Each structure stands twice: as C-alpha cells, then as structure tokens.
Amino acid sequence: MHTKEKTSSVVIRLIIAIIIAIYVLFPFFLVVINSCKPTEEITKNPIGFNGASIPQLTQNLGDVINNTHFLFWSAFGFSALITVVSLVLLALFGSMAAWIICRNKTKWSLVIYFTFIASMIIPFQVVMLPLISTFRDVGKFIGIPMLQSVPGIVFAYLGFGGAMTVFILNGFIKGVPFDLEEAASIDGCTPEQTFFQIIFPLLTPVITTVTILNGMWIWNDYLLPSMMLGQNGAVKTLPVAVQAFVGSYVKQWNMILAAALLAIIPMIILFLIAQKQIMEGMIEGAVKG
C-alpha cells in the first residue's frame, strides 16, 4: 500500500521524532536529576549532572517524606484509598444505573439519561461553593461528617463521575444482545441475577475504559479535594499535599522537585505496566464522550 519512500525522508522524520521526544521528556529528566542535588547546586547548574548523587537523593526524598506539611505516606494512602473506592463504586453503581436506563425505555429513563448528558457541560466552579455548604448541612443532618472525610469525597466523586460513566456504559450496553437477558429470564433468573451473572461480566472491556478515565481524573484532581478536604485537614490527597508543601517551601527546589518526583512515580509505574490499556482507554473515552 505504501509507495516507495526515499531513505533520506525516513531518516529525517526519525530525527524529528527523536528531537520532539527529547523536548517532551526533558522536564522529567530535570525533575529526576535535580532531585539528586542540594539547593545551591540546582541554582548554580540546573541542567548538568554536577553535584548529583544518590545519597543526596535519598536525603531529599527522606526530608520530603517525613515533612509535616507533606506527609507523603499519609497523602499517598488517602489518594489511593479515595481513588480505588470511588472507582469500584463508580463501576458498580454506574453499570447498574446504565443497565436500568438502557433497558427500560420509559419516559423517566430518558429524562434521567438526558439530564446526565446535559450535566457534563456544567463547570465545577458553578457547583463548588454551594456543594461545600450542602455537604456541611447534610453531614450535620445525618451525623456523618461529609467534609474533610473519605466517605464525603467518595460520595462527591460518585456524583460528579456518574454522568460520564453512565454515558459510556450505556453506549456499550446498547450493543449487548437483548436475547441473552430474555433467555436468562425464561430460565428463571431474577433481574438482579441476570445483571450480575450475565451482563456484568460482559462489561469488562468498557468498565476498564471508564475506570482508566475516572482514575486519571480522580488521582490528579486538585480543586475538588482542596475545597472539600481543606489545606490543613488530616485527610489530604497527593495534589493537595504537594500544593500545601510548595506553599511552605518557596524556592527550595530540591525539596519541591523531590516531592514532584514522588507524586509522579506512581502514575509512571502504572503507565509502564498498563500502557496499552491506558492509551486505548483514553481514546475510547474521547471518541465516545
């Protein structure tokens, strides 16, 4: 299918690709190399290897991890907990709701579906202020703190992530043959058995997609946790902790970059493991969303 191309043009393209890759990856290199230096060396020479050493790296990382403003393990733990619980609940409740909306062609299911779709355009800024007061009041009313708490923020992610999750799942469920469900129902399956034993397992690929999309969003989200958890609360996610930490260590670049390194390592590791799924998931989400 390809016409014959000159070797020279292939080589030129390769060189261009390499130059762009260097440009794109250079910031990551800078983070790593400067996390291995003391502050004075960074200001003197931020690009080279001068002054970089592994002991200095361990010292910087140690300082950051034990810093009272950052508390890496606590922030990492809360980020992981909030992300994982939100993702599990979004996948479960999202597919349950999407299935009902998709299979019940009533006026109400259409109203719910279009409300979900329309809500996707709402910017977070419009709801964030009343959200805080609503959550404060609801928390007082039911006796469970909704602000500065893990259940509260998970609940918020369920609300904000619900629309896109249902939208993508709905598109997939439409393509699942209805005969399967009819057959199950003739065999005496109750609706919930049909869903959990027949439909839910079929949704694995699309649940992977929504989990990747929601996961990238929740793990990196800053504004929602900073509003709901506050800068000084006991519960902090990684982005909030980085922000609080930088605020208290202005211009101490070795510390800031070491903190940045710690914050990006989990994502990079995950990307190296599941690169294909992540990239495909992001494409699917965009094309369908």
Place this chain on the structure above:
Amino acid sequence: MGTFSIGRKTFSFASLIIGIVLTIWGLGVAIAKGGPAYSSRGALIVIGVLLFIAGLYYFPTLKYHRAIINLLFLFPLLFAFLVTVIIPLILGIGYSFTDWNGIRLKGFVGFANYARMFKQASFLWSILITFLFVVFNMILVNVVAFLLALLCTSRIKGLGFFRAAYFLPNLIGGIVLGYIWQFIFSNVVTKFTGTYSMLSDTKTAFLAIIIVYIWQYAGYIMLIYITGLNTIPGDVLEASAIDGANPMQTLFNIKIPMIAPTITICTFLTLTSAFKQFDVNLALTNGTGSVPDFLGNYLTNGTEMLALNIYSTAVINNEYSFGEAKAVLFFIILATVSIIQVRISNKKEVEL
C-alpha cells in the same frame, strides 16, 4: 403471596420496620438537639438505611420485584448525582442573586452581582485572556497534535515508543506539572536567555502557560488523531497515489476531509478543557502579572483566567455570592460556545 416462605416475609417486614425506625430515630436526634452530634447517630442511620434496602429487596412480591430492582439499581448513583450536582447547581444559581457569604444569606440583591462584575476591570480582563487562551490553544494544540499524528502514522522505527513518550505528560496532574514548569521557566530557561524569568512578565507568562498546555495536552489529542487517520481505508490512499496525487494533495484532499468527525471531537475537547483550565494556571503563575492600563485601570491579575478568577473571588476574597454569579456567567459562556462549536462543526462535516 403463597410462593414465599414465612421466614422471608417476616425478615422483609421486620427489616423494613426496624430500618425506618432507626433512620427516623437517628435523624430525629439531630432535629431535637439541633447540634452537630457526629458519633453513633451516623452509624444508626447507615444501619437503618441498609436494613430498609434489604427489606425492600426481599419484599415478597413477584409483580413489583422488577420495579423494586429498578429503583435499587438506580438509587445510589442518582442520589449522589442529585446531592452533588443538581441541588448545588440550583442553589448556586439562586445564591448568585443574593448576598450569600458561604454560610448564611441576609437577602436578595437582584442582578447587583451581575451588574457589578461587568464593571470590574480585572474580571473583564480575565474574560478577555481566557478567550485569547482558548483560541490560541484550540489552534495550536490541534495543529501540533495533528502533525505529531502524521509523524506517528508514517513509517519510522520505534513508533510505539514515540506515541507513549508524547502521551506521557498527560498522565501528570496540572498542579505537579505546573510547579515543574515553574522551575524550568525560572531556573533553567533563564540560564540560556540570561534575562528575567518568562513568568515575571505578563505577555511571556501567558505564552508560558500556552507552552505548558500544549506540552501536556498535544500527546493526548495526537492519540485521537492517530485513531482517526487509521480509519481511512488503505485503498483510498492507494487510489490517490495511483492517480498521481502528491503527499500534500493527499493530505488536504483526502486525509483531512475524511477525519472531519475526529477534528470535531478534538476541537470540542481542546475548547472545553482550555476554558476550564485551572490547575496549571494556579501552580505556574497563580494569576499574577501586571497590566499597566486596561480600561484606565492598573491590574495585577495579568494571567488570571476565568476559573482562577472565580476561585480567588470566592475562596480567597470571601465574596461568595459574587464569585457564584461569575461562575454562573462562566457556565452560560461555556454552554453557548460549546453548542455553537458543535453546530458549526456539524455543518462543516456535512459540507466535506
């Protein structure tokens, strides 16, 4: 009813009743005492609601079982959606017409908040640079991403590596990469240029935000363009090659028209995400930058885009209802622009 065992009936009714009692009791304590008594009350309500759900699930009926399942399946997500999105949205629109301060409100002020924001030069400036930012980004990100996609669909070695490398920045949250780039602009770039940091001057700081945004976003948009380009059937390209079309003609007459739907998606994505841009703005410049004369005013929020302006109005300056009014306007602008964009793109797609 005869098909259900006595045990199931008893369990269902008992759960329903105990569940309702516990929930009402738990809530009743709140109303009676009036104070914020977190503690065992929350647990009581949770157990009450779970019992109620169990009772409903085991309710001895064949006729309404399907309806009960529908309700139970929809409830968790819809309830969360209602409390986090719909109620705050309605409250927020209402609050924008009051003097609400985040905790209580004294009275309605009509359109005063809206009238005030159109007289505030710093806010008008934010609108202006947000639009500028959106236009620059939409064009630049799409052009860069499309060129990258062409590069990454041509025959070169290590395609997989290049795609992954270009996409990599998209994995990092805006706050963290904002600080990384703050370091690069103020410590690394200055080593080469020998002058001030780009971030200290409003114009170059604005340029810096655009550079960072392209760096972060182009790889992602590239992936979508690659998918689009891969859907072009091979025989079409072959036919054009046989007809003697040069690469430029193939690009403009075949490739671009055939990926029109992809272009729509990518413009929409870049448009909305550029409008909502907050994290990078906050971490990179925090909106600072002086503007000597804008409508006769001296401004200090040279790089503050809409989302950040709303945030600082409400959260930093504690002007909640004013910030909320700005947010409502933001919502209206975003919705209008998105609808117009989709309309135009759809027309274009039909023409092509």
